[in-house]
Amino acid sequence: MSETVRIIEMGPRDGLQNEKTPVDVADRIAFVEQLFDAGLHTIEVGAFVSAKAIPQMMGSDQVLRGVSHLTGGEFHVLVPNEKGYDAARAAGARVISVFAAASEGFSRANINCGIAESIERFKPVVARATADGVRVRGYISCVLGCPFDGEIKPQAVADVAKQLWELGCYEISLGDTIGVGTPLKARQLLRAVAGSVPMAHLAMHFHDTYGQALANLYAGMEEGARVIDAAAGGLGGCPFAPGATGNVATEDVVYMLEGLGVATGVDMTKLLAATNAISSLIGRAPASRVAAALNAKNRRARGG
Ligand code: HMG
Ligand code: MG
Numbered sequence: 001m002s003e004t005v006r007i008i009e010m011g012p013r014d015g016l017q018n019e020k021t022p023v024d025v026a027d028r029i030a031f032v033e034q035l036f037d038a039g040l041h042t043i044e045v046g047a048f049v050s051a052k053a054i055p056q057m058m059g060s061d062q063v064l065r066g067v068s069h070l071t072g073g074e075f076h077v078l079v080p081n082e083k084g085y086d087a088a089r090a091a092g093a094r095v096i097s098v099f100a101a102a103s104e105g106f107s108r109a110n111i112n113c114g115i116a117e118s119i120e121r122f123k124p125v126v127a128r129a130t131a132d133g134v135r136v137r138g139y140i141s142c143v144l145g146c147p148f149d150g151e152i153k154p155q156a157v158a159d160v161a162k163q164l165w166e167l168g169c170y171e172i173s174l175g176d177t178i179g180v181g182t183p184l185k186a187r188q189l190l191r192a193v194a195g196s197v198p199m200a201h202l203a204m205h206f207h208d209t210y211g212q213a214l215a216n217l218y219a220g221m222e223e224g225a226r227v228i229d230a231a232a233g234g235l236g237g238c239p240f241a242p243g244a245t246g247n248v249a250t251e252d253v254v255y256m257l258e259g260l261g262v263a264t265g266v267d268m269t270k271l272l273a274a275t276n277a278i279s280s281l282i283g284r285a286p287a288s289r290v291a292a293a294l295n296a297k298n299r300r301a302r303g304g
Helices: 011-015 025-037 060-066 082-090 104-111 115-132 154-167 183-193 213-223 250-259 268-282 289-301
Strands: 006-009 042-047 074-078 095-101 135-141 171-176 202-206 227-230
Touching (some): 011 268, 095 115, 095 154, 104 135, 183 202
Parallel strands (some): 074 095
């Protein structure tokens, strides 16, 4: 596997949206700056959603404006509807992400409407974005299982993926929101969805709740997928998905990819520093195994 893999860093959005301790705008900007400096140039930095639903993402407009000086960066934000689009555009968004689900139960819990209605809500958003030259990414949650509806059939995911693709999304990110997938299921999922959307336009967004995310990514890579969503330190989770923990950790992904001979362009020392800084702000140790191992190694080297 010597080709390149694109990593989309999720820490400042998915990572922080579920944290009990809200992180203020200045610290979120500093986090993005550190991640960018570590070589992560595509970063999801916020969400234009209801402040009642996700108070942690308040001030996403200031975060987006505050990182605009990082030349060469691609900064993504979540947008659920036209109101969110207005705010994202006013803050200078160049890439937005709409987010649907593969299950009715999660769709209602997360965005207060069913799947078909969510697609209708996205239509004017995507149409306006296209006219404005703004690129639109599309998420599908609960692709490998739902906390409300249970088992999800790959074909159900493929159907939603097809709709988002036909709407005009340039990439479809497949979210194992509650991290229940296993490599066989991930493989079957990618095969099924690739029947509707070219593999090159699929991203793997796997949470690590059951410790399967790296194995699932590897299985997906064997199927040909080359885009990975990950969060520094393994931060993350969704408040509307009971039991969901963080995204696969960026450190763990980078370590695996470099071991496979896939260059990531990420400086592990700088990434670890970013993870340690945000972890001390929110008051807990990183979930990443690689971060824990490197921190322990560094302590030993200092004689601690
Ligand atoms: P709703 O209640 O159906 O919307 O919420 P509404 O149009 O009836 O409006 C209700 C209130 O929300 C109104 O305010 C609106 O102005 C306001 P009020 O009059 O009550 O004061 N409102 C907004 N405010 C700010 N920005 C907006 C916006 N829209 C309406 N864009 C809505 C629908 C989608 C807005 C709501 O349910 C919501 O914000 N949900 C948040 C969902 C969310 O952010 N979830 C986490 C991210 S998704 C995720 O983590 C999964 C992912 O990582 C992939 C994976 O892992 O699977 C992407
Ligand atoms: Mg997620």
